[in-house]
Amino acid sequence: MAFFSENFIKEVQSKADIVDIVSEYVSLRRRGENYVALCPFHSEKTPSFTVSPQKQLFYCFGCGTGGNVFNFIMKKENLSFPEAVRFLAEKIGLEIRENEENLSDSFKLKREIYNINKIAAEFFHDNLSRKEGERAREYLKFRGISLKTAEEFFLGYAPPSWDSLFNYLTKKDISPELIVKSGLIIPGRQKGSYYDRFRDRIIFPIKDVYGHFVGFGGRVIGQGEPKYLNSPDTPVFAKGTLLYGIDKITREDEKGIILVEGYMDVISLFQSGINRAVASLGTSLTEAQAKLLRRYTEEVVIAYDMDTAGRNATLRGLEILKEEGLNIRILTLPEGKDPDEFLQKYGKEAFENQLHNAKNFIEYLLDQQREKLDLNKSVDKLKFIKKAVQILSQIEDEIERNFYIDRLYRQYEIPKNTLLKALHKKRIEDIPEIGFKYKNSQFRNNNKELREQSPNKALVNGIFRTEREVLKALINYPESGKKAAYKLSPIYFLYKNHKKIFSAILELVKKGEVITEDKVLLALSKDEVAASDFTKLLMEGEFIKKEEHIEELVLKIKQNYLKFVMKQIKEKIKKAETIGEYNTAINLLNYYQKLRKEMELLKEESAEKGGM
Numbered sequence: 001m002a003f004f005s006e007n008f009i010k011e012v013q014s015k016a017d018i019v020d021i022v023s024e025y026v027s028l029r030r031r032g033e034n035y036v037a038l039c040p041f042h043s044e045k046t047p048s049f050t051v052s053p054q055k056q057l058f059y060c061f062g063c064g065t066g067g068n069v070f071n072f073i074m075k076k077e078n079l080s081f082p083e084a085v086r087f088l089a090e091k092i093g094l095e096i097r098e099n100e101e102n103l104s105d106s107f108k109l110k111r112e113i114y115n116i117n118k119i120a121a122e123f124f125h126d127n128l129s130r131k132e133g134e135r136a137r138e139y140l141k142f143r144g145i146s147l148k149t150a151e152e153f154f155l156g157y158a159p160p161s162w163d164s165l166f167n168y169l170t171k172k173d174i175s176p177e178l179i180v181k182s183g184l185i186i187p188g189r190q191k192g193s194y195y196d197r198f199r200d201r202i203i204f205p206i207k208d209v210y211g212h213f214v215g216f217g218g219r220v221i222g223q224g225e226p227k228y229l230n231s232p233d234t235p236v237f238a239k240g241t242l243l244y245g246i247d248k249i250t251r252e253d254e255k256g257i258i259l260v261e262g263y264m265d266v267i268s269l270f271q272s273g274i275n276r277a278v279a280s281l282g283t284s285l286t287e288a289q290a291k292l293l294r295r296y297t298e299e300v301v302i303a304y305d306m307d308t309a310g311r312n313a314t315l316r317g318l319e320i321l322k323e324e325g326l327n328i329r330i331l332t333l334p335e336g337k338d339p340d341e342f343l344q345k346y347g348k349e350a351f352e353n354q355l356h357n358a359k360n361f362i363e364y365l366l367d368q369q370r371e372k373l374d375l376n377k378s379v380d381k382l383k384f385i386k387k388a389v390q391i392l393s394q395i396e397d398e399i400e401r402n403f404y405i406d407r408l409y410r411q412y413e414i415p416k417n418t419l420l421k422a423l424h425k426k427r428i429e430d431i432p433e434i435g436f437k438y439k440n441s442q443f444r445n446n447n448k449e450l451r452e453q454s455p456n457k458a459l460v461n462g463i464f465r466t467e468r469e470v471l472k473a474l475i476n477y478p479e480s481g482k483k484a485a486y487k488l489s490p491i492y493f494l495y496k497n498h499k500k501i502f503s504a505i506l507e508l509v510k511k512g513e514v515i516t517e518d519k520v521l522l523a524l525s526k527d528e529v530a531a532s533d534f535t536k537l538l539m540e541g542e543f544i545k546k547e548e549h550i551e552e553l554v555l556k557i558k559q560n561y562l563k564f565v566m567k568q569i570k571e572k573i574k575k576a577e578t579i580g581e582y583n584t585a586i587n588l589l590n591y592y593q594k595l596r597k598e599m600e601l602l603k604e605e606s607a608e609k610g611g612m
Contacts, residue, residue, distance in 0.1 A: 004085050013518070016088040018056045018069040025076060040076065041065045052539055059535045065528070066535030068521055078209070081525045106235060109181065113236050116174060116182045117205075117213035123168050124156025124203040124216075133157040136202050139221050143264060144344050149271045156203035158218060162195045183215065183231040198229065204263045206237070206281070207247040209292070214242065217263055217281070228262075228282060240286040243278040245270070249296050256299030258331070258355070259285070259317070260339055261310070265303070268340040272348040277303075277339070285317040290324045295528075301358050303331040305338045311368070318361050329358040362404060365391045375412060385414055389422045424579055463560045467498040468537055470553045474505050475538075477550060478515045484550045485509045492561045497533035500524065555606050562599045566592060 004012075019035060022028065028035040028051060039049035039060040048062035059066035065075065073084040089096050127133050128150065136157035140150055158165065166185050170176065176194055179185045185194045201218030208214050215231035231237050245266040249257060258277040260266060269277040280289055293300055302317055304310040314330060321328050333342045333354055343351055359367065369387040373380035388408060395401040401423070408414045470488070474481035485506050493499040504523035508515055517538060524531040569592045576585040 004082065008089075009085055010518075012085055012089050012092070012094060013056070013069060015092050015094060016069050017053070018058060018072070019051055019053050021069050021088070021091075022051050022058060022072060039063060039065070050539070055538060057535050057539055059532065059539050061536075064532050064536070066532040066539075068518065068535075071521065071525065071528075071531055071535075074525065075528065081522070110235050112178060113182045113234060114212050114214070116169065116179060116184065117215070117236070119169065119172065119174075120165060120182075120184055120216070121154060121156065121203075121205045121213045123165060124158055124198075124205070125154050126156075127159060128155060128157040128203075132159050135221055139202060143340075144271075145264075145267060146271065149267060152270070153267055154205050156205065158196065158198035158201045158203050160200035162199065165196045165198070166194050181234060183234045183237065197231075200224075201229065204244070206231070206242060206244055208236075208242060209246055211247050212236070217244070219263070230281065239281045241288040241292070242281060243289055243292055244281055245278040246292065246296075248275060249278065256301055256327075256329075257293060257297045258301045258303050258339070259293070260303050261305055261313075262338070262340070265339040268343050269351075272343055272351070274348065274351070280317075284313055285320050287320055287323070290320045290326070293321070294324045294326060297326070299327040299329070301329045301331050301355065303333070303339050306332055306336045314364075315368075318365075322361070328361045330361065330364040331355060331358040332364075362391060362395065366404070366408075381412070381414075384412070385418070385422070388414075389419065392419070393423055421579060424575055463494055463564060466553065466556050466560055467493050467495055468540070470550075470557050471498060471501055471505070471534075471537060473550045473553055474502075474515060475517060475520070480550045481505075481515055482509050484554050485515075487554050488557065492557050494561065494564060497530045500527060500530040501534050501537070504530075552606075555602055559599065559602050559606075562595055562602070566595050566599070569595070 019028065022035075022037075026037040026040050026049065028037045029047070033052070033054060035051040035053070036047040037049045037051070038044055038047050039062055041049075041060060042063040042065075044062050049058065049060045051058045057066065057068055058072055067075075069088065070081060070084045073079060073087055074081060077084070077087060079087060086096065128136055137147075140155070145155075166176070166179065169179050169184070176185070180187060180194070184197055186197055187193070188195055198216060198218040201220055204217040204219070205213050206215045206217060215234065215237035217231075218229045220227055220229075230239060233239070244263055248270070255276060258269065258274070260269070260277050260279050261282065262279055266277045266279045269275070278293075280286075300321055302314050302321075304314050304317070318328060318330075331339075331354060333339070337345070339351065342354070366388060369384055369391070373384050375381050375384060392401055392404055395404070405416055405419045405423075408419060409416050470484075474485060485502075486509065488502065488506075490499045490503045490506070493502050501520065501524065504520050505515055507523060508519055513519060520534060521531055524534060569588055573585050573588045573592065576582070576588060
């Protein structure tokens with residue numbers, strides 16, 4: 001990730017005082033040892049944004065954003081870490097000398113491919129306005145795309161010649177070997193021969209979030225296969241990590257992002273004035289694409305085609321987006337039309353009405369199951385009830401779950417007690433084997449939800465406090481912390497952000513690096529939420545535990561983990577017994593006994609060390 005040496009990064013950080021940098025964006029006021037201001041990342045009336053000149057950190061107690069000077073610039077200017085380093089170096093007047101940049105061969109290659117792609121994009125774009133691009137212009141006109149929109153998306157045309165781009169690039173002294181690596185040409189059968197990948201196609205340049213030309217999509221004019229052709233994977237292009245149109249999205253738009261399938265959908269929506277659509281480049285949505293969406297929005301509206309392939313892609317996308325914690329709605333356009341077709345026929349107002357009525361993912365899944373069945377038949381109605389129970393069991397919030405139970409009762413006359421009993425049974429069956437292999441995903445991801453699961457507030461507060469004490473100890477006592485880290489595993493941390501922070505620390509330890517605040521923040525630079533929580537931890541005050549207490553904290557965190565899991569198991573046993581699931585109750589009881597033995601071993605170890 002780093003293109004600069006560690007010494008250079010430290011020099012930039014030491015000279016780019018966080019108070020000076022932040023004060024260029026907000027009006028800071030002194031309050032004790034720190035400075036405060038209205039947060040630049042969310043709307044507020046009372047200042048909750050704090051900057052610590054001593055720790056060189058910032059944290060907002062309102063929205064939870066925090067980090068060091070690099071994190072601030074990354075978020076405020078929408079930059080990557082290397083770009084933030086360069087940005088600050090230039091701002092403070094620090095010369096960036098080539099011998100100070102740890103430029104790897106891979107970075108140099110990427111830089112060269114970016115340049116080749118830029119030249120190629122200009123070549124294709126120029127061709128669109130020339131005589132040979134007349135058919136391409138006619139096609140765009142037929143699809144309702146104006147010249148102004150074509151210019152906005154830098155659309156182009158690849159001539160039918162087998163080597164027009166190859167000749168153009170080589171005349172600029174670019175080697176064939178390098179052009180091959182860019183994916184724009186393909187080696188021929190004869191040694192030393194090459195031909196253009198894109199021929200007689202409308203060209204859609206693909207940019208990354210920073211505006212670099214990273215690849216191309218080409219649509220055949222008229223008949224021909226494949227209809228759409230994309231760049232192959234290259235050092236700068238991987239379909240599964242990019243979204244077409246993402247370079248035009250801004251964080252200021254709070255209406256969410258519309259996820260579509262094709263280039264033309266994005267372009268048509270943009271032309272109609274709806275400039276918050278991206279396309280997944282013809283691939284099934286990936287985890288990397290979902291994470292990219294999460295950087296820009298909290299809500300995604302899936303607007304894929306509603307043919308069989310589109311429905312399947314929607315279902316896969318639902319799961320991936322859910323894992324990222326995004327709010328999801330599904331837009332099902334009438335007559336099975338895609339957004340481009342619908343806009344051409346009915347216009348913007350009709351599309352926005354459809355968008356307003358897009359279903360949430362639970363409604364969509366229930367409707368999908370209902371459409372497959374005839375609920376007037378007892379057999380089909382029973383199938384629907386079983387599917388509905390599977391769907392509703394995914395809902396953690398009891399109020400929301402009861403809302404859908406009531407809706408099913410009113411719409412399909414399914415008795416509420418039947419659904420409630422089936423849901424209790426389903427949620428108990430879904431418990432995996434516990435022990436130390438218990439999946440952390442079974443726990444809630446934040447303090448509020450964790451408290452809702454456990455009525456024992458003291459236990460929950462104790463878990464949270466101990467986890468933070470352990471993390472502080474690992475940072476404050478690097479040598480002892482290194483030994484302690486090897487005795488722990490991320491699974492012991494029940495809070496999601498604590499788990500991520502510890503994982504970053506553990507990776508540093510495994511690499512033999514010294515644990516420092518800056519290195520942990522750097523490791524978390526792609527996870528804004530975890531980095532912010534780590535910053536908050538650092539700003540919570542001085543750590544008072546002594547170094548010799550680290551082993552006690554390690555034992556304590558293991559015990560807290562077991563206590564919490566055992567408490568959950570006891571509750572599940574009671575529920576299983578209540579609804580007559582005695583075999584399930586016996587299996588859970590066996591798990592409970594295993595955990596109790598593990599707890600006893602920990603207590604013996606604690607006693608040997610003098611107790612806690």
